[in-house]
Amino acid sequence: MFEKSHLQQFYIDGKWQSHVTDEQFGEVINPATGEPTDKIAFGSAEDIDLAVRAAHRAFPSFASWKQSERNELVEQVCSVYERRMGDFVDAITAEMGAPREYVSRAAQAPSGLGHFRAAVEAAERLHFRYRQGTAFIVREPVGVCALITPWNWPMNQVACKVAPALIAGCTMVLKPSQAAPYSATVLAEVLHEAGVPAGVFNSVQGEGARLGGALSSHPLVDMVSLTGSNMAGEQVTRAAAPTAKRVSLELGGKSANIILPGANLDEAVTHGVLTMMYNSGQTCVAPSRMLVPMDSIEEVERIARKACATIVVGDPSDPHTTMGPIANERQFKKVLSMIASGQQEGAKLIYGGTQRPDNCPKGFYVQPTVFSRVNNRMTIAQEEIFGPVLVIIPYEDLTDAVEIANDSPFGLSGYVYGADKAQAAAVAAKLRTGMVHLNGAPVDFQAPWGGYKQSGNGREWGAWGIEEFLETKAILGVDEHFSLA
Template sequence: MRRCQSFYIDGGWCDPAAGGSTMEVVNPATEEVSGVVALGGAEDAERAIAAAHRAFDGWSRTPLAQRLELLGAICAVYERRFDDVADAITGEMGAPLHTLSKPAQARMGLAHFQVALKAAQSFPFETARGTTRIVREPVGVCALITPWNWPMNQITCKVAPALATGCTMVLKPSEFAPYSAQILAEILHEAGVPAGVFNMLFGDGPTVGPVLASHPLVDMVSLTGSTRAGAAVSHAAADSIKRVSLELGGKSANIVCDSADLPKAVTHGVRSMMSNAGQSCNAPSRLYIPAARLEEAEAVAAAACAKLVVGDPRAAETTVGPIANQRQFERVQHLIQTGIDEGAKLLCGGPGRPDGMERGFFARPTVFSRVEDRMTIAREEIFGPVLVIRPYADLEEAIASANASPYGLSGYVSAGTPDEARAVARRLRTGMVHLNGAGVDIAAPFGGYKQSGLGREWGPAGFEEFLETKALMGSEPAA
């Protein structure tokens, strides 16, 4: 039984304020209680913010070399605790240990610190332009609010650039995924992060989120979550005119051009969609296929789905684990049934658990075809292992339909040549596009258009969210 009943504030572990509550953490693969997490309130948030505020003046003036040394120390400790991180992620949200937690979920956390270290070495914190020196300074105290689906990735892509740029912070990780966050706090403490620079408390969003977002001593809020949560944070932050960075939902289109290697593109699309049980904001959830080749694509998609192994996330052969929590499991089940009720063609999967599974939040990898834009499953982010296939008459129709979504996080294009793929990609209203099966680039900007968010994370672009710009006019000698 794991216990996350202390908060990390001002350089040490402390008990929550009186009157707080606790929540049981449920293993999504077994539905058994695996631990308990304390839920803080306004008093705990106030204490963490005050610690970050006190620490900011000293940390913001720390030489870059010292910050680089700290990032290096964090990487070293993280590597030593790597297996602990991966094990925690599997236990709290069900990511398969051997095919996802170790190679991707835990690895991404380390990679963000490594990329931040490299980026900080050459980042233009100061530049001269004529007689003016332009200085990039830390924005201040940052409130970081993160979700459960890629817990370590989404924490470290905020914490790493905040540390690198000289900010102090208060982290509120998801109460559904507390174990990996607690280990990260231990890593940062062991690496020597100064007291007050990093603070962490657990709590539910409706209770702690508004305090963090509205507090006058918080200069910036960075949230990864739902579009609804992004709107709530924006409203709470508005009165104090603080900076808000949002990484929100997606309903990413995957356009397979007629010139593409269709079996390869469709197989890759299915595997990418079902990875992490479909619980990725940038998942390629809408697959666009030339109408004349729809039946071929349906057969390939069904065959690819049949090869997926749903099961115990600690088994070596498992490729798809459970949905992370009961609330999300029930939502996915409802939307699968909605797809059937609205007339989409069910190729494989469907409601309920896979055959032989009586417990755990396991969903059947599901593929719908002949989907129309009016259907709920074509419009809403399902956040589960559910792929929809939409036929198109020509590329103009495919691009128009892809762009009709209120989301604009990511996109995918497969074509016979890179030039054709690029031509389609340039017309998609999304923050990212993967061409011909390309994976993520952790040093590239991550973020979206429209209701998928504001700002960018990852790599040097992620630094920008944590920096203010100051012009020192007359600082430089005249030419």
């Protein structure tokens, strides 16, 4: 899968290095069993400094590359990544419990490759140098970037930062989640084999609380890009503020899924339930609030139960499994506490609950769980649960539905399902979210990804993702024939 010794090392300045301080290690837990499988080295502020300084030294040279050269480099990354796809599949299943065939092979591992390919395609359409009025405009790399990523979609979240940073000409230090170290190790090996120059990409494993501040406050870091919790976003922003760094945040979500009157309920409800439960509900854009016409509530409940009954919970290595465990014990306990909160607040539990699935005597398994007749003031309707828990909220009319959907501190994504596509699009236009999916439309790697309100700032994916890593310079007073080689 990958070189085991690399778990006790960091990838800095083009080579695998032991860390510079007294050795500290953390356990990697198999979420399917709850038992440790490996140990990884935990970095310190000194390790971060070593990595940042390597990136700082590498920046002038890499920033001077021609755009075509950087595009070719990322294309080579794609070639190596594709050859090692099986290693990514195995790594993601092992580290966070995603079902190997249904999730890791079908979506998790390929999403990383998708972002590298999309970055090359987007770069070919972007104008990095052009005239505007009397000025010559130059889009230049922002500099040394700190990339901090989560465990729920490990390669998706890493690649959608690393790929545009490489295309833009930035150098970087990646701090992947300590709960998902395997796939990040595979990626470092891929980038090394692909010929990414020494110092351009660096990776230090370890605790987010310990390393996030060291990265965000480092005077040689020019930008921080974080995907994570709202608390982590606040901490990173505060640490970056004294040096006025650029900060890009993709944070939490509590996406509403509005099923319109007249929609095909069998299709809409089934799609909503299965999309919510995919990846064990550990997706920031999961449609966790299903809003349905009040007079359809009983039919919706019936269909939701039927959809949940088709979900196969179990060992992620079993090809028949469609829902694996929660990725770690901390999140497992949070999900169970939120289910208990829903029961205490009086929501109607129509499927699942806090009981462990019968066929899963150990590990961090939770049943697919659905609450109905939920009030939007309930905790389970307002807070991000990040597990396989769906809440069904009845609405009176479309005005009421839009008000409920927007009555959230989050604004990452939204969903609208209706027989009349024009009506669905009109409703989508009223949602205060960065993205809206109509009638089950899938994601598009070339479309911008990001949210409103407390879901963060900035955009990732495609051209928008590259622009996050660029500065804009205006050169004034040049003649009309001026150009930069």
